[in-house]
Amino acid sequence: MNERPIPPRRPMTxxxxxxxxxxxxxxxxxxxxxxxxxxxxxxxxxxAAAKELGYVPNKxxxxxxxxxVNLVAVVIPSLSNMVFPxxxxxxxxxxDETHLQPVVGVTNYSPEREExxxxxxxxxxxxGLIIAGIEHTxxxxxxxxxxxxxxxxxxxxxxxxxxxxxxxxxxxxxxMMAEAIIKQGFERIGFLGTQMPLDHRARKRFEGFTDALAxxxxxxxxxxxxxxxxxxxxxxxxxxEMLTRTEDLDFIYYSNDMIGAGGLLYCMEQEIDIPxxxxxxxxxxxxxxxxxxxxxxxxxxxxxxxxxxxxRIIAARADGALTESRRIEIEPRIDYGDTLRxxxx
Amino acid sequence: MNERPIPPRRPMTxxxxxxxxxxxxxxxxxxxxxxxxxxxxxxxxxxAAAKELGYVPNKxxxxxxxxxVNLVAVVIPSLSNMVFPxxxxxxxxxxDETHLQPVVGVTNYSPEREExxxxxxxxxxxxGLIIAGIEHTxxxxxxxxxxxxxxxxxxxxxxxxxxxxxxxxxxxxxxMMAEAIIKQGFERIGFLGTQMPLDHRARKRFEGFTDALAxxxxxxxxxxxxxxxxxxxxxxxxxxEMLTRTEDLDFIYYSNDMIGAGGLLYCMEQEIDIPxxxxxxxxxxxxxxxxxxxxxxxxxxxxxxxxxxxxRIIAARADGALTESRRIEIEPRIDYGDTLRxxxx
DNA sequence: CTGAAAGCGCTAACAG
DNA sequence: CTGTTAGCGCTTTCAG
Numbered sequence: 001m002n003e004r005p006i007p008p009r010r011p012m013t014x015x016x017x018x019x020x021x022x023x024x025x026x027x028x029x030x031x032x033x034x035x036x037x038x039x040x041x042x043x044x045x046x047x048a049a050a051k052e053l054g055y056v057p058n059k060x061x062x063x064x065x066x067x068x069v070n071l072v073a074v075v076i077p078s079l080s081n082m083v084f085p086x087x088x089x090x091x092x093x094x095x096d097e098t099h100l101q102p103v104v105g106v107t108n109y110s111p112e113r114e115e116x117x118x119x120x121x122x123x124x125x126x127x128g129l130i131i132a133g134i135e136h137t138x139x140x141x142x143x144x145x146x147x148x149x150x151x152x153x154x155x156x157x158x159x160x161x162x163x164x165x166x167x168x169x170x171x172x173x174x175x176m177m178a179e180a181i182i183k184q185g186f187e188r189i190g191f192l193g194t195q196m197p198l199d200h201r202a203r204k205r206f207e208g209f210t211d212a213l214a215x216x217x218x219x220x221x222x223x224x225x226x227x228x229x230x231x232x233x234x235x236x237x238x239x240x241e242m243l244t245r246t247e248d249l250d251f252i253y254y255s256n257d258m259i260g261a262g263g264l265l266y267c268m269e270q271e272i273d274i275p276x277x278x279x280x281x282x283x284x285x286x287x288x289x290x291x292x293x294x295x296x297x298x299x300x301x302x303x304x305x306x307x308x309x310x311x312r313i314i315a316a317r318a319d320g321a322l323t324e325s326r327r328i329e330i331e332p333r334i335d336y337g338d339t340l341r342x343x344x345x
Numbered sequence: 346m347n348e349r350p351i352p353p354r355r356p357m358t359x360x361x362x363x364x365x366x367x368x369x370x371x372x373x374x375x376x377x378x379x380x381x382x383x384x385x386x387x388x389x390x391x392x393a394a395a396k397e398l399g400y401v402p403n404k405x406x407x408x409x410x411x412x413x414v415n416l417v418a419v420v421i422p423s424l425s426n427m428v429f430p431x432x433x434x435x436x437x438x439x440x441d442e443t444h445l446q447p448v449v450g451v452t453n454y455s456p457e458r459e460e461x462x463x464x465x466x467x468x469x470x471x472x473g474l475i476i477a478g479i480e481h482t483x484x485x486x487x488x489x490x491x492x493x494x495x496x497x498x499x500x501x502x503x504x505x506x507x508x509x510x511x512x513x514x515x516x517x518x519x520x521m522m523a524e525a526i527i528k529q530g531f532e533r534i535g536f537l538g539t540q541m542p543l544d545h546r547a548r549k550r551f552e553g554f555t556d557a558l559a560x561x562x563x564x565x566x567x568x569x570x571x572x573x574x575x576x577x578x579x580x581x582x583x584x585x586e587m588l589t590r591t592e593d594l595d596f597i598y599y600s601n602d603m604i605g606a607g608g609l610l611y612c613m614e615q616e617i618d619i620p621x622x623x624x625x626x627x628x629x630x631x632x633x634x635x636x637x638x639x640x641x642x643x644x645x646x647x648x649x650x651x652x653x654x655x656x657r658i659i660a661a662r663a664d665g666a667l668t669e670s671r672r673i674e675i676e677p678r679i680d681y682g683d684t685l686r687x688x689x690x
Numbered sequence: 691c692t693g694a695a696a697g698c699g700c701t702a703a704c705a706g
Numbered sequence: 707c708t709g710t711t712a713g714c715g716c717t718t719t720c721a722g
Contacts, residue, residue, distance in 0.1 A: 232636025
């Protein structure tokens with residue numbers, strides 16, 4: 001197809017644009033970055049030459065020379081969780097107004113991978129780092145502290161942050177839900193959740209939950225934890241198992257909306273009276289719930305808001321408008337939906 | 346909290362490790378990169394010093410000096426679509442075996458954003474670029490061609506690729522589904538999909554679909570397109586509308602599993618005989634479907650496989666094992682589920 | 691096995 | 707408004 005002998009292509013540099021336009025490299029650089037005053041005529045010539053050549057500046061060299069990098073590292077455990085894309089949405093929304101750009105790294109809930117991802121990210125000297133969770137290995141904390149980069153830990157404020165932190169209190173969220181459930185008169189309460197060692201936030205929610213139950217003289221009547229597979233499917237199957245095993249349950253609290261939805265679908269098929277005979281609640285406030293036959297009760301953890309606030313902190317730190325650590329606690333909000341508020345008996 | 350007067354912290358460099366270990370910068374560099382022979386003793390000293398200082402190498406400088414960047418740019422339209430995380434999973438799986446690392450950019454189906462994202466990505470001189478779709482603005486194609494970087498366009502092979510391409514033929518996928526539907530004896534077929542100008546893949550599927558219908562002397566009996574909002578909810582509402590408007594429909598083809606699931610849930614509530622009175626099919630083969638009361642028919646587009654193949658091409662190009670463009674067409678596979686195969690009449 | 695010198699492509703800082 | 711001169715922190719290359 002291509003018959004011209006290909007000359008060994010030397011990567012294009014500023015110099016090429018400089019030569020093509022007859023303007024010094026420095027001025028070309030100014031034009032391309034919109035910095036300093038350049039005459040309209042020169043600007044045009046440079047822009048035309050750059051476009052003609054299809055020149056894309058080398059940010060590696062630029063970053064090295066200016067020690068400025070417009071990247072914000074975002075470290076999250078998973079993309080398939082629904083939750084994290086929402087947070088990312090909030091981050092992007094705010095960063096889009098700035099010159100900063102998010103770069104995503106995924107850890108799959110593995111501490112080793114987290115260390116590696118953070119190391120890789122930091123080695124590009126980003127303008128900031130946003131990371132899900134507040135539990136990290138010592139090595140991670142050390143790196144983050146040593147990096148001299150603004151860090152925002154998100155989605156959990158219960159613990160000792162490295163720098164700034166934005167999110168809900170997961171323990172409090174668990175307590176709030178327990179209290180709401182108890183207030184509606186439910187007493188035989190089961191819990192269905194993700195395997196905890198992996199997910200500190202789910203664990204803390206569960207702890208807050210059992211705490212509040214204990215204070216009311218109750219305890220979890222049955223519990224089970226899963227890992228892997230379709231959450232919807234798991235919710236369905238595990239709900240069936242649990243209801244068979246513990247027949248007198250009158251409530252199931254799920255650690256996320258997806259398994260909750262699975263449970264809800266199962267219950268509706270079985271024509272179980274919801275929430276008369278059995279109440280249900282999930283966690284996250286995902287939009288998925290709007291399409292279910294009944295709206296599952298849930299708790300909005302303010303994911304987009306969390307992302308936005310975290311990004312605002314990074315942006316403010318990057319341009320020097322902010323110099324100290326911040327702590328922003330987002331208020332979780334119970335959504336009663338159709339499965340938590342009991343009909344007056 | 347911190348009472349020590351903070352000395353104006355100069356970012357840490359190789360030199361610091363060099364001084365701390367009493368070894369030349371060059372040798373430190375060798376140790377940290379595992380290149381060339383270094384005596385075990387020296388290696389230990391260097392490693393200890395680096396760890397002690399919490400040194401993280403500056404990849405910017407490294408990349409500039411070596412003109413090697415271990416980043417692979419991955420450009421996708423959206424993260425909330427279920428589909429793209431799966432592709433990313435495949436990509437990551439393969440790249441994890443190499444020294445390469447994916448970096449994700451999101452375009453929100455906007456050509457302008459796509460241009461910007463590509464430009465930003467290329468300015469970091471990645472080792473390769475994987476991008477969803479085969480339709481790009483001229484500016485994008487020009488940049489990609491000029492960049493001298495291996496490019497893999499994915500998830501659609503119908504068109505003129507810039508370089509390599511991996512994915513299904515969307516037109517063919519549409520045709521296959523139409524043929525399967527016709528074969529089952531359905532005749533009054535509706536289509537419910539996403540707004541098309543944004544999503545070329547959905548458009549091509551639709552075109553292939555109507556093509557195959559036409560060849561069988563049929564046409565789409567009703568159609569509607571949506572944008573925004575919860576897909577599950579939209580599927581429910583739009584299915585209701587369409588069934589009210591066109592009462593004699595005997596099949597609805599959805600452009601993705603999520604709206605399909607919404608439609609399915611609606612139909613089950615209405616106790617519509619599925620697939621006796623009405624057949625349904627979605628697209629993508631998402632694991633979501635496993636948890637539904639009935640398994641929605643769908644088509645597996647080989648997302649993870651697509652991601653893996655794309656990553657393999659980039660990896661092979663990066664280490665010189667491959668020098669030419671490749672074209673890999675993935676075979677889509679119909680999953681009949683419970684909603685497409687009609688009971689023998 | 692180890693080190694010294696020269697640059698990667700750009701921008702800061704200064705001088706016209 | 708435009709150009710010149712030094713690096714940015716590493717790695718390449720070549721000498722010990």
